[in-house]
Amino acid sequence: MECFRIDESGYTGFDLLNADQRFQGAAAIAISEDDAERLIKQHFPKLKAPELKYRALSKRANNHPRLLGLMRDLLTDFKCVTYVCDKRFMLTLMFVDYAVEPYYYQRNIDFYADGQNYAMASMLHMAGPAILGKPQFMALMVSFQNAMKEKTVESLNGLVAAAQATNWEQIPEALGPLAKYAAPECLNAIATPGLSTDVAIIVLQSLITRMEVMADGPYQVEHDQSKNLATYNELIQRFIDHTDTARFRSTEITTLSFPLNLSSVSQVDSKQSSAVQLADVMIGAAIEAGNNLAGLRTGGLDPEKLLALYADEQFIHMLPSIDFEEQRRFRQGTQTGELIDYFATKLMGPP
Template identity: 80%
Template structure:
């Protein structure tokens, strides 16, 4: 049975405003430990460390050509997918999903049609600091994150107050539900038990959509024994256990169909798994590239060169986009709203609405 090895980077749980880790992501590679060991010895024949670690290798410029060569071989010869998201944008997208969308849903509007939620979140993320006031926008996002975590009446009151403290009339279609109406349906959605700003589920869902396409038959997943990845194990097991026959279209190129071809998940010690070490290299390079392109870090591999190695269907990114027409085309016919409700109601807990 095929096995995808997974590793993650940038996980900070519910805290999507973490200043030190702006991006989060994960990589999945269908490669055996034997092939992985062969590639590591081929590209790093003098490696003395007990395991291959991207961060340690990328610090030395002499390793850069070897890392690029290793990644080129992986992406050319093995089934791979990498997902990276801007966590602050993801928080803004969640704000639109829970602090805005329920207001429109109650009034008969399909907020997910044509990716309208994505377009609104992109606009809010990119223009919000200027139109609403930068300190006020940052305070609003912090209040939203806190309210999603605490679920308390005090946190919800503070969220409404934070919305009203912005120049919300500049974006009334976005901030009006909270600032003008303190919409009960939005506050109820935010108060949903077990609903958090943790994006591990979103990361996994994205990887699964590609792994399902890349796998002709049943497959399993193996990943490191880190505390962060324990959350991934729990989510993956819920996906595996769901045996209903149902399918949802997410974008032009992705869908999610149950029951999955994925049949098992296990945690392994990365020191004993060269394949998991290669997953670490893939996601490490992608996160480093994202930080460099955003101007948050410098050094390491050339970001443009790293991204040029990927085919279109090997790299998934969730970042804001102002190309609204392209996003509308890409997400036309999306069943994202139905998928969110289905997963919430049937796989991961109570429904959002």
Template identity: 70%
Template sequence: MECFRIDESGYTGFDLLNADQRFQGASAIGISDEDAARLIREHFPRIQAPELKYRSLSRRPANHERLLSLQRDLLTHYRCVTYICDKRFLLMLKFVDYAVEPFYYERGIDFYDNGQNYAMASLLTLTGPTFLGQPAYDNMLAAFQHAVKEKTPGPLEALVAAARATHWRDFPEGIGPLAQYAAPECLSAIATPGVNTDAALVVLQSLISRMEVMAEGPYRVEHDQSKNLLTYHDLLQRFIDHDQEIEFRQTEITSLKFPLKLAEVAQVDSKTSPAVQLADVMIGAAIEAANNIAGLRSGGLDPEAVMTLYADHQFIHMVPSVDFEEQRRFRQGTQAAELIDYFSVNFYGRPRES
């Protein structure tokens, strides 16, 4: 059975505002441990460490060309996919999903039609600090994240107060449901058991959508035994166990169909799995490149050199974009509302009132 090895980086649980880890992502590689060990020997013949770790290797400029060459080999000869998301943007998307969309749903408006939720979240992420005011904008996001975690009256009331403290009248379409109306349908959605701001489900959903296309038949996933990956492991097992036949169109080029081809998931010690170590290299380089491009960090590999290694189908990113026409075209006819409702029922919560 074909096996994809995965590794993640940037996981901070419910806290998507962590200043030290702006991006989160994961990589999946369809490679055997034997081939992975051979590639490591070819590209790093003098390595003495018991485990290949991207963070340690990238600190030394002498390793940079070898790391780029290794990734070039992987992306050229093996089935690979890497996913990266801007966690502040993802948090705003969740804000739109739970603190805005239910208000429109109650009024018979499909807020997800043609990616309107992505357009609003992008606009708020990129311009909200300016026209809603800082630090009020940041306080509102922090209050939203806290309210989703706690789901009690105090934090919910604090969220409404934080929304009202912004210049919300400059954008009532997005902030008005909370600030003007304290919309009970929005507060109820935020308080729904199982609803959270954890990005693991979003990351896995994107990885799986590509692995399902790349795999010719049933396949398995192996990942490291780290504490962070326990959340991924549990979600993967729930995906495997879900046997209802259904398919959702996500974007112009992706869909998700159950039951999955994914048949097994296992935890392994990365020290004994060269393939998992290569997944660490892939996601480590991608996260580092994202931080450098965003101006948050410096050093390591040239981010442009890293990004040009990828073909379009090998890299998935969730970042804000104000090219609204392109977003509309890309997400036209998608089943975002149906998918969110389906996941709410089957994976982390309960259905919204109809």
């Protein structure tokens, strides 16, 4: 049976404001152990470390051509996909989903139609600090993250106060539901048990959506035994165990259908799996490129040379965009609201 190996990077649980890890992502590649071992020996014939680790290799400039060559072979010859998101933007998007959208839903306005939620989140993320006040905007995001975690009266009141402390009148469409009305429908959504700012399920949804398209039939997933991937493992198993029939259009080019073709998930010691090590290389390279392009880090592979290797369907990113017309077209007719509700009620409740 076909097996996709996956690895993740940048996971910090509910804390999407972690200063040291701005980006989160995961990669999946369908490759056999024999092919993985062959490629590692071909590109790194003198490797003495017990396993291939992207972070260690990218520190040395003389490894960069070999890493780019390896990435070129992986992206050219094997089924693979990489997903990367800006965690601070994801937090802003969640703010729109839970602290804004329920207010409009109660008034029979489909806030997800044609990606309106994505457009508002992009605008808030990119212009919010300047319009609302930079420290006030950051305090708002901290308060929202805390309210999503704590779900107490104190944390919810603190979120309303944080919204009122901003220049919210400049963007009343986004901040008015909390700052002006303390909308109970929004506060109730934030207080919903089981919901958090952990975006692992969003990362997995994106990977699984592409794997479902790439796989020839039933397939398996294998990953490392790290602590972070234990969370992913539990979520993947929930996807597998979900046998209801459902279908959702996520974007212009992606659809997610249940039940999945994904049949099983297993954990291995990455030192014993060359294929899992290559998944580490793929996501490590992508996260490093994101940090470099954002000006947060220097060194490593040239991000422009790396990104030029990807085909459009091999790289998924969740980043803010001010090309609102393009995003409207891309997300026209999607079922984002229905998918969020489905995940909340069917997949994120008690096991």
